[in-house]
Amino acid sequence: MTNTCTVLLTFDFDAEALWEGSFGVTTPSTLSRGAYGANLGLPRILALLERYGLPATIFVPGITAERYPDLVRRARDAGHEVGHHGYLHVSPATQTEEEERAALEKGLEVLQKLTGERPLGYRSPSWELSRHSLRLLAEYGFLYDSSLMAWDAPYFVPADDGARTLVEIPISWELDDAPYFLFAFRPAYRVGLADSDRVFEIWRVEFEAAYAEGGTVCYTMHPQIIGRHHRLRMLERLIQHIRQYPGARFTRAVDAARALRSSA
């Protein structure tokens, strides 16, 4: 019998909003790091995905979609899923319920207008949710959230009334490029600039173990981080490695969420 593994390549296309929203830094050099993700990072990623014929999920803050509408449309036209990633890239955990609701609505409005489709997936900027988030996501008709870390494979997050409607596509810091590679003097974040071979080894083993279990592996990357040449080569090596395994399937997050829904 052939093993299976669901492989999710997800990209958080934050651009400048990462620095403005999460770190409150608006100096030109810092913001230009975000612009690198739009100028070179995402185009390189889209070219790589096209070369291998792979589907991906791109989470975009509303303001980034407004700044780079053509890039977001290009991703959509290539068959990738475009998901909601807040509006100004501000953590819902720091917002009032009204502020969170406003950011959800604004992000929905921008992405829907741009892509012609209502996003079905949500990933919190900063990967924190508030006490209200899951209820709000269900209220606004999202199929899934991708901000929690309780399992490897998709699972249901029960609503207050116990209904199993909202799917969780779990993430993990170990499978995120930022903790390994992000570097900044201000705010101090100096663990970055890791050896990409080391990260490749961690991500390779995570895939192989998920494959052995017939499970799921979900990678999260940021165009302004993974879009540098040496890291993109690492991602390409990983793709080549995974493709050698029969039964390993690259899937968009929305399709993994739908598969769980239909099997329940």
Ligand SMILES: [Zn+2]
């Ligand atoms: Zn983000």
